[in-house]
Amino acid sequence: MMNADNSPRQPYTTYNDWYASQDKARLIAKSKEAENIFRKTGITFAVYGHADSSEKLIPFDLIPRIISGREWRKLAQGIEQRVIALNAFLDDIYHKQEIIKAGRIPRELIERNEAFLPQMIGFRPPGGVYTHIVGTDIVRTGEDQFYVLEDNARTPSGVSYMLENRETMMQMFPELFHQNRVRPVENYPYLLRHSLASLAPPGCEGKPRVAVLTPGIYNSAYYEHAFLADMMGVELVEGSDLRVIDGRVKMRTTRGYEAIDVLYRRVDDDYLDPLTFKPESALGIPGIMDVYRAGNITIANAPGTGICDDKAIYSYMPEIVEFYTGRKALLENVPTWRCSEPDSLKYVLENLSDLVVKEVHGSGGYGMLVGPTASKKEHAVFAEKLKARPANYIAQPTLSLSTVPILVNKGIAPRHVDLRPYVLVSDKVQIIPGGLTRVALKAGSLVVNSSQGGGTKDTWVLED
Amino acid sequence: MLGRTANGLYWMFRYIERAENSARLIDAGLRMSLTRSQATEDDWDGVLQSSGVRDIYDDLYEKLSAADAIDFLLRDKSNPSSVMSCIDSGRNNARMVRTALTRETWEATNECWLDLKNVLARRIKAADLPEVIDGIKRKTGLIRGAFHGTMLRNEIFNFSRIGTFIERADNTARILDVKYYVLLPAVSQVGSSIDNVQWESILRSVSAHRSYGWVYEAEYKPSHIADFLILNGRMPRSLAYCYEKIVSNLGYLAREYGERHAAHATAEETLTSLRNHSIKDVMDQGLHEYIENFISHNNRLGQEISDGYRFY
Numbered sequence: 200m201m202n203a204d205n206s207p208r209q210p211y212t213t214y215n216d217w218y219a220s221q222d223k224a225r226l227i228a229k230s231k232e233a234e235n236i237f238r239k240t241g242i243t244f245a246v247y248g249h250a251d252s253s254e255k256l257i258p259f260d261l262i263p264r265i266i267s268g269r270e271w272r273k274l275a276q277g278i279e280q281r282v283i284a285l286n287a288f289l290d291d292i293y294h295k296q297e298i299i300k301a302g303r304i305p306r307e308l309i310e311r312n313e314a315f316l317p318q319m320i321g322f323r324p325p326g327g328v329y330t331h332i333v334g335t336d337i338v339r340t341g342e343d344q345f346y347v348l349e350d351n352a353r354t355p356s357g358v359s360y361m362l363e364n365r366e367t368m369m370q371m372f373p374e375l376f377h378q379n380r381v382r383p384v385e386n387y388p389y390l391l392r393h394s395l396a397s398l399a400p401p402g403c404e405g406k407p408r409v410a411v412l413t414p415g416i417y418n419s420a421y422y423e424h425a426f427l428a429d430m431m432g433v434e435l436v437e438g439s440d441l442r443v444i445d446g447r448v449k450m451r452t453t454r455g456y457e458a459i460d461v462l463y464r465r466v467d468d469d470y471l472d473p474l475t476f477k478p479e480s481a482l483g484i485p486g487i488m489d490v491y492r493a494g495n496i497t498i499a500n501a502p503g504t505g506i507c508d509d510k511a512i513y514s515y516m517p518e519i520v521e522f523y524t525g526r527k528a529l530l531e532n533v534p535t536w537r538c539s540e541p542d543s544l545k546y547v548l549e550n551l552s553d554l555v556v557k558e559v560h561g562s563g564g565y566g567m568l569v570g571p572t573a574s575k576k577e578h579a580v581f582a583e584k585l586k587a588r589p590a591n592y593i594a595q596p597t598l599s600l601s602t603v604p605i606l607v608n609k610g611i612a613p614r615h616v617d618l619r620p621y622v623l624v625s626d627k628v629q630i631i632p633g634g635l636t637r638v639a640l641k642a643g644s645l646v647v648n649s650s651q652g653g654g655t656k657d658t659w660v661l662e663d
Numbered sequence: 664m665l666g667r668t669a670n671g672l673y674w675m676f677r678y679i680e681r682a683e684n685s686a687r688l689i690d691a692g693l694r695m696s697l698t699r700s701q702a703t704e705d706d707w708d709g710v711l712q713s714s715g716v717r718d719i720y721d722d723l724y725e726k727l728s729a730a731d732a733i734d735f736l737l738r739d740k741s742n743p744s745s746v747m748s749c750i751d752s753g754r755n756n757a758r759m760v761r762t763a764l765t766r767e768t769w770e771a772t773n774e775c776w777l778d779l780k781n782v783l784a785r786r787i788k789a790a791d792l793p794e795v796i797d798g799i800k801r802k803t804g805l806i807r808g809a810f811h812g813t814m815l816r817n818e819i820f821n822f823s824r825i826g827t828f829i830e831r832a833d834n835t836a837r838i839l840d841v842k843y844y845v846l847l848p849a850v851s852q853v854g855s856s857i858d859n860v861q862w863e864s865i866l867r868s869v870s871a872h873r874s875y876g877w878v879y880e881a882e883y884k885p886s887h888i889a890d891f892l893i894l895n896g897r898m899p900r901s902l903a904y905c906y907e908k909i910v911s912n913l914g915y916l917a918r919e920y921g922e923r924h925a926a927h928a929t930a931e932e933t934l935t936s937l938r939n940h941s942i943k944d945v946m947d948q949g950l951h952e953y954i955e956n957f958i959s960h961n962n963r964l965g966q967e968i969s970d971g972y973r974f975y
Contacts, residue, residue: 240766241758241773416758429762440667451666453818453972454920 200265200604200613210267210661213378218262223610226261230606233259233367242363244419244649258654259364260605261371264616264636265379268663271632274337274345277530278620279628280520282333285352285507286624287523289329293319293503303518308511313560314353316468316503318475322492324501326398326626331463331499332391333622334358334634337530339601346533346598347516348617352507353500354465357635357655358621359423362387362430364657365633380662382632387621388430390631391463394623398497399460407460410434410450412441414466414482424465438466443486448496461497462487468502510559510593511537533598539590547594548585551578554594555645556585569645571597600645605638605656615639617647618658632660664763666973669822671760673974676826678753679772679803682746684834686799688714689736691868693792696729698860706864707732712841713834713868714744733792738783746799747783750776763819771809775802818919821912822972828912829965832905833958835892838868840954846885847950862888869900889950890942902957906934909964916972924971929964933957 200211207215234256237243243254266274291297292309299306309315334355336348365384369376392409399407413424415437428435440450441459449456464471470480475488490496506512512519514535520528536543536554547554556568568581585592602613620634636658637647647653692710696703704727711717711732719742724731738747754776761769779802787795814820839846845861862883866872869892878895879887896903910930917923945953969975 238777239770239774241761241769416755421758425758425761434665435762436665437667440665451973453664453666453669453822453916454922455973 200602210265210270210659214263214265214375217375217378218611226606227608229371230259230261233261233371236367236370237363240363242359242422244422255649257360257649258640259367260638260640260654260656261368262604262606262611263368263375263657263659264603264618265659265661266633268382268661270343271660273343274530274620275630275632277345277347277528278335278337278622278630280524280526280529281335281347281350281516282330282622282624282628284516284520284523284528285333285350286327286329288519289352289501289504289507290323290327291523292506294321294323298519298522301522303522304512304515308515309506312506312509312512314468314503314505314509318488318492319501319503324398325400325494325497328398328624329501329504330507331395331398331501331624333624334619335622337618337620338598338616339618340598341601346531348533349510349513350507350516351619353505354467355619355621356420356423356465357619357637358387359426360655361621361631361633361635361658362426364635364655368657379659381659382662384631384633387631388427390623390629391427392431392433394625394629395461395463395497395499397625398499400494400497402495403460408433408458409461409463410436410459412436412438412462412464412466414438414470418465420465427463436462438470438480438482438484441484441487443484443490446490446493446495448484448487448490459496461499463499468505471498471502510535510557511539511590514593533595536594538585538592538594543594544585544589547592548582551582553596555597556581556592556594558591559593560591565650569597572643597645603636603638603656605640605654612642614642615645615647616656633658664818664822666975668760668763669818669972670969670974671756672763672819672822673826673829673968675753675756675760675772676823677830678749678756679806680827680830681744681834682749682753683800683803684831685714685736685744685746685749686796686803687870688838688868689733689792690796691864692729692732693796694867695860695864698863704728709841710736713838715837716742716744719743730789734786737787737795747779750779765809765813767809767813768806771802771806775806778802816915818916821915824912825909825968828905828908829961829968831900832902832909832961835869835900835902835905836954836958836961838865839889839892840951840958843950843954846889847946859883865892871898871900874898886942886946889945893945893953894937894940894942896938903934903937906930906937910934913968924967926964926967926971929960929967933960933964 200208202208237256237259243256288298298304299309330352332355334351336351338346338348340346361384395409396407409431410433411424411428413421413435415421425435434450436450441448442451442456444456447458448462449458466482469476470482472483472485472488473480474485491498514537516532517528536547538544538547547556552570554570558566568577600615603616604611605614616636616638618634618636621631623629636656637653638656639645639647640652640654688710692706695706707727707729711720714736720735723741735742736745739745740748742748754772757764757769757772779799782795782798842861842865845858863872865888866875871891875891878891891898891901893902895901896907898904913927913930917927
C-alpha cells in the first residue's frame with residue numbers, strides 16, 4: 200500500500216484519506232457486522248474431515264486491495280495471452296500434438312498424466328473452447344511486477360466471494376464508491392451466462408438451456424454453486440436429476456424430462472460419467488460423454504482441461520505461451536525446478552531451506568513444504584519423500600510477495616496476498632476487472648488458502 | 664421446476680412444520696404434568712406416541728422419565744422427529760432448494776437453525792424449558808412470516824404449502840389417534856377433572872385451547888373437541904382445513920401444468936368426505952377407525968404427489 204518513503208501508493212491515496220478520518224472502533228464493529236452478514240446468508244465453505252465444524256466462514260477483511268487501471272491493463276494483457284495459449288495447448292495435445300513433435304514438452308509428461316483424458320483425443324468441443332472459465336493465480340512482488348503462481352483451468356472456485364465481498368463493501372461503505380471510481384464486477388453472472396450460452400452445441404434450437412451441475416449440499420463449494428445458478432437464473436442440478444434420453448442429456452422436472460444444452464459442471468472429470476470414468480461415481484450421468492462426443496451438449500469446462508493445472512506442466516508455460524502465440528510470455532512464471540530431472544533434484548535437496556516444494560497434482564496448500572519456516576525434522580522427512588518419488592514434486596524459490604494492509608485490533612498491519620482474476624472464454628476473452636484477493640492472516644505467513652487460515656478482501660481496479 | 668426441487672420444498676416445509684409440532688407436544692406434556700397433583704409417566708408415553716417415536720425411545724432408554732423424554736423430543740439426533748433433527752433436515756432441504764427461495768425465507772431458515780443449534784447444544788434445564796419452547800415457536804414463525812410475505816404464489820409456493828399441510832394433517836390425526844379413547848362418549852364422564860386435563864392437553868398440543876373457548880363457549884365436550892379438530896374448516900390445524908389447502912394448492916398445479924394425477928382425486932375425495940360428514944357420522948363409524956383410515960389415506964396422498972410430480 201505504501202511507497203518506500205511511506206507515502207501511500209497512488210491508487211490508495213483517496214482511500215487513505217478516508218481511512219484517516221474513520222473512527223477505528225467503528226471499523227472493528229463493522230468488521231463483526233460483515234461476519235454476521237456472511238454467517239446469516241450462509242456464505243460458508245466446508246472443511247473436509249471436521250465433522251462438527253462442517254461449515255466455516257472465510258474471514259473477510261474490510262480494507263480493499265486496490266490496483267491502478269494502468270497496472271491492471273498490463274496484467275490483463277498478460278492473462279489474455281496466457282489463456283489463449285492454454286486453449287491452443289489443449290486443442291493441440293488432443294489433436295496433432297505439434298508441441299510434442301517440436302520437442303518442447305516431453306511426451307510422457309502429457310500422455311502419462313492422470314489429468315490427460317484419452318477420451319478427448321480427436322474431439323473438439325463446440326466453438327473450439329476448452330476452458331470456458333479460468334482463474335489465474337497471481338502474485339505481485341513490486342511495481343508492475345507480477346508472477347503467475349498457477350493456472351486453474353479445471354474448475355476455478357471462489358468467484359462468489361469476489362461478488363459477495365463487493366456487495367458487502369457497497370452495503371457497509373457506500374461513500375467509498377462515490378469517492379473512488381471502482382470498475383464493476385457485479386455483472387459477472389450475466390457475462391457468465393451469455394458466455395456459456397454462446398457456446399451451445401451447433402444443433403441447439405431456440406434459447407440454449409444452461410444448468411449448473413453440483414455434487415450436492417455437502418460439497419465444500421456448494422454455496423457457490425447455488426449462488427451462481429441463482430444469479431444466472433438457471434437450474435442447479437445434481438447427477439441424480441439427469442439422464443441420457445434419446446441422445447440428449449435431460450433433467451427430471453415436475454412436468455417430465457427436459458433437455459439441457461450447456462452444463463456448467465462443478466464436478467471433477469473422474470466423476471462425470473460412470474460409464475467412461477469412475478464406475479462407482481454416484482455424482483455423474485451415465486452416458487453423458489457419448490452425448491458430448493456426439494456434439495449434443497456443451498460441458499464447461501471441457502473434460503481433460505485439468506492437465507493445465509498440473510504443476511509440472513506449469514513449469515513449461517513460458518515455452519507453451521511462446522509456441523502458440525509466437526511471442527514471449529508477458530507474465531512471468533515463478534522459476535520452477537522439476538524434481539524429475541536429476542540436476543534439479545540435486546539442487547532442490549541441497550537448498551530445501553530456501554525453497555517451497557509442492558506436489559505436482561496438489562492443491563489447496565496441502566502436501567507442500569515451505570522451506571524457510573519448516574523445521575529441520577520436516578526438511579528431513581520431505582527430503583525422503585522427494586527421493587522416493589521425485590517426479591511427484593516441483594520446487595520454487597520463495598518470492599518476496601507484496602503486502603497489503605488488513606484491519607487488526609490495533610489498527611492496520613501488512614499481510615501477504617495473492618490474486619485470482621476470473622476469465623471467461625467464448626469467441627472472445629473477457630477478464631473481470633478485479634478478482635479474489637486471498638490474504639494470509641497470520642503475520643509473515645505466505646499460505647493464503649482458506650482451508651489453512653486464509654481470508655479474503657474486496658479487490659478494486661480503478662478507472663483512470 | 665426440477666422434481667428434486669419440488670421434493671426438497673415439500674420436505675423442507677414438512678420438517679419445519681414437524682419441528683413446531685414437536686415443540687407443541689412437549690409444551691402440552693409439560694402443562695399436563697404441572698396441572699396434575701401427581702405427575703405421571705403415562706402423560707409422556709402419550710406424547711411419545713403422538714410423535715410416533717415411542718419405539719425409538721424404548722431402544723435408547725430403559726425406562727420412561729419426563730426429563731429423558733423431553734431431551735429425546737427436543738434434541739436427540741437419533742430421534743428423526745426431535746426438534747433439532749427436524750430443523751437440521753428442514754435446513755438441509757432449504758440449502759438444496761436455495762435457488763427457489765427468497766433471500767428472506769432462506770435467511771429466516773438459516774437463522775432458526777443457527778440459533779437452535781446453539782440453544783440446543785446442551786440439555787435444557789427444566790426452568791429454561793418454557794423459554795426454549797417459545798423460542799422454537801417464534802423462530803419457526805419467522806420462517807413462515809418471511810415465506811408468506813415474500814414468496815411468489817407459483818409452483819414453488821404450492822409444493823411448499825402441500826408439504827406443510829400433509830404434515831400438519833398427519834400430526835393432528837396422530838394426536839387424535841393416541842387420545843381417541845378420551846373422546847369416546849361412552850367412556851367419558853363429563854366434568855371429571857382427569858378428563859378436563861386430558862382434553863385441554865389435546866387442545867394445547869394443537870395450540871387451540873383458546874380458540875376452542877371462543878367457538879364452543881368454553882364447554883369441554885368430547886364431540887365438540889373431535890368436531891373442532893376434524894371437521895371445523897375455520898380451525899387452522901383441523902383435518903378439514905388442511906385438506907382445503909391441499910386441494911386448492913394441487914388445483915393450482917393442475918391448472919398450471921394442464922395435467923391431473925392420482926393425487927388430485929385422492930385429495931378431493933378426502934375433502935368431500937370431511938365436508939359431508941357430521942361429527943355424529945364419524946363417531947358412529949368409529950373414531951378410531953376413522954382416524955386410522957385417514958392417516959393411511961394421507962400417507963398414500965404423499966406417495967401419489969411424489970410419483971405424479973417426479974420427486975425421485
